[in-house]
Amino acid sequence: MKLQPIEHQHLKECADLFISVFSNPPWNEDWEIESALNRLEDLYDMPRQHSVVAIVEDQIIGFAIGYIERWYQGKSFYLKEICIDSTRQRSGIGTKIMDVLSQNLVSQGVNKIYLLTGRDTPASAFYEKCGFCNNSKIIMMSKKVQ
Numbered sequence: 852m853k854l855q856p857i858e859h860q861h862l863k864e865c866a867d868l869f870i871s872v873f874s875n876p877p878w879n880e881d882w883e884i885e886s887a888l889n890r891l892e893d894l895y896d897m898p899r900q901h902s903v904v905a906i907v908e909d910q911i912i913g914f915a916i917g918y919i920e921r922w923y924q925g926k927s928f929y930l931k932e933i934c935i936d937s938t939r940q941r942s943g944i945g946t947k948i949m950d951v952l953s954q955n956l957v958s959q960g961v962n963k964i965y966l967l968t969g970r971d972t973p974a975s976a977f978y979e980k981c982g983f984c985n986n987s988k989i990i991m992m993s994k995k996v997q
Contacts, residue, residue, distance in 0.1 A: 854904070854905055854947065856903065857914055864910075864911045865904065865911055866888040867887075870883075870887050875937060894917070899920075901928065901959070902914060913936060914932075915948050915952050916930075917931040919961055926959065926962060927961065927965060928952075929966070930965070933949075952964075
């Protein structure tokens, strides 16, 4: 397995994988290729973007992408998306991606990674296994605008 930063030519295949993974439970999201590709292109184009893609036999089987933010406590990394081929989940690929991403971020002076995920999902269990924990000081709030 090759682990490297995402390159622009990877985005279409990453978008296909993204749709494949997030259209299934527990997410059941209804992504179209255009909107998924637009989302990943927006993240790819973010200042201080960092990413890792996992490639096996010229096929993308997983990726993670986000960006560094500056805060008074130092640099934090906002992990926006991580996606592993559904048939390869729970095989260590996500952990390897997170390990490489973390090592790369430490070399960039990042001291914290944060993310949003569904409560009580396999993803939240994965993140806990990787050392993440709930932050009791923060809640997520949302509002629909019309």
